[in-house]
Amino acid sequence: MGKIELSISFKGDLAMINKVRQSIIEKIGYGYLIVNPVEIEGSIKCEIVDYNNIFKDHFNFEEDIFGMDLSIINNKQLCNYLKEVQEVLYLDNEIKKVLTIGSNSYFVRIYRHEDYIVLIFDFSNVNYLNSDQYNQTGTELLSNLPVVVYKCKFDQNWTMEYLSQGCEAVTGYKPEELIGNNLVSFNDLIIDKYKIAVRNKWIDAIENKGFVKIEYEIKTKDDMVKWVYEQGQPIFDSEDAIGYLEGIIVDISEQKKREEEINYLTYHDSMTGLFNRRYYSHILDRLSSIDKIPITVIVGDINGLKLINDAFGHELGDKLIIDTAKILQSCTRSSDIVTRTGGDEFVIFLPNTDKSIGEMVVKRILKECEDYNNSSTNSKFNISVSLGLETMYSLDEKIDDIIKYAEDYMYKNKLYNHKSTHNTIINSIRKKLSGLINEGDDSLPNIECLAESLGQELGLSKESLEKLKVLSSIHDIGKISIETDILNKVEPLTDEEWLMIKKHPEMGYRIAMASLELASIADYIISHHERWDGGGYPEGLKGDQIPLLSRIVSVLDAYDAMRTDKTYRKKLSKEEAIEEIKRNAGTQFDPEIARVFIEVVEKNYCD
Secondary structure, X not given: OOOOOOOHHHHHXXXXXXXXXXXXXXXHOEEEEEEEEEEEOOEEEEEEEXXXXXXXXXXXXXXXXXXXEHHHOOOHHHHHHHHHHHHHHHHOOOEEEEEEEOOEEEEEEEEEEOOEEEEEEEOOOOOOOOHHHHHOHHHHHHHHOOOEEEEEOOOOOOOEEEEOOHHHHHHOOOHHHHEOOOOOOHHHHEOHHHHHHHHHHHHHHHHHOOOEEEEEEEEOOOOOEEEEEEEEEEEEOOOOOEEEEEEEEEEOHHHHHHHHHHHHHHHEOOOOOOXXXXXXXXXXXXXXXXXXXXXXXXXXXEOOHHHHHHHHOHHHHHHHHHHHHXXXXXXXXXXXXXXXXXXXXXXXXXXXXXXXXXXXXXXXXXXXXXXXXHHOOOOOOOOOEEEEEEEEOOOOOOHHHHHHHHHHHHHHHHHHHHHHHHHHHHHHHHHHHHHHOXXXXXXXXXXXXHHHHHHHHOOOOXXXXXXXXXXXXXXXXXXXXXXXXXXXXXXXXXXXXHHXXXXXXXXXXXXXXXXXXXXXXXXXXXXXXXXXXXOOOOOOOOHHHOXXXXXXXXXXXXXXXXXXXXXXXXOOOHHHHHHHHHHHEOOOEOHHHHHHHHHHHHOOXXX
């Protein structure tokens, strides 16, 4: 006898049936063991492929025994049953044995299930049971499982002759309501679209004397729709005519639900609900077919998302992604495929769509973004997307090339949109920054004017002067990552709060580096709280180690803070502020810059 191969399809079925067994048999006290018999050099070995904890506990196993030979079990009586395995396999009969473990005896039922040998152990002490009681063990076990065990005719109604009590749990009908088609026939329960498939499966099993394994949906007595798994076989009489059908039906609705959830998560983006990168890769080959031509590809990218994430936080950035995805879906058909291929990247496939229609879709998307922005007047940002498209008209073309062409057009549009998009975001950052700190009703000193006047007096180049003007108004950009309550706190800051405040130059650096327009001043932002004497932060730079523009804005920032009302103090007069600058020249401030700054202020250039 050769090796009996495991059926891959049956392994899946076995896992499902064992899940039912596990939940029930563990509770009612039966142990089970499933082995795969293999002939090696004339002797039978039985590979253990499944067992439950009740079986394991009675044989005192602490480690897993999956894949081991049955002889690993230290029970001579059980191992002697190996001699009868061949008879079980060839004759399909059932062996009933009594197994002794220590001073107790237990009934064991051994039978074949396709290519497997199943052993069911009744681990209640059975020394007192008689043979009639023993013969009923298997029937009682099956009758109490929450599955339908059935015997029926092969007719149009699948007329039931026997149904286990589990019938009501699965179908909602009591066995007597279905037996003999008393109330309804089982055929009435099967959803119409599956009836032909179920019948064809049984016809094939009868013709080939095989097994039926099929999943389909039924409607229960209370009109619920359930997924069920059926496994059965035809039984023939002595003249080889079909006598009846028998098998089991298991409710797999929860399993199907989990499978659907897993499949959904496998191919859908959890944030937006769009198809994800995996689905995008999966669908590419299927798109190159004659029934999809022409196919237009739109590639999209959200402008400024990194800057928004760094400046306003990922929560707002995520909202931008979600709202953009909704717009893309609203502007496409149900037959179109909208995928999110990266953090801010989208690819849309429009089957059976030429370029002119694709261009209309692009215009529709841009119009929806504009309408969204106009209706969101209080939003801290606007939706801005760059789009590119290309159309595949022939199977001689490659879909990857079409996507690349669309992507190239998208990047051209992105460069065109970049400056205006980032300027809009930076203006939003400035507005948020000015609103973070409660500054009272007094007019603020014109810090940009002071920056320009001071820069001119110091002889800065035109380029450096422009950088200084931007830096003077946005050097504290990192403070937008700090809670307003901390920035406006009247009481002294805790050590933890002070550490948060001291991180804002680094946060500002990160935000600036996300913008092409601000990247050139990022190094000055991170250093604007360094001190001339080396006692500043975050790096403790000293003297000329501190970039020139950072030293200049350090004086401007201090003067602006002193001349502004705060929640924790009133603003200082100009004279008082000048005295503070003088007092800290050479320690906090570059002494030469402090001297020139005082001259500028005293000339009233900007007050």
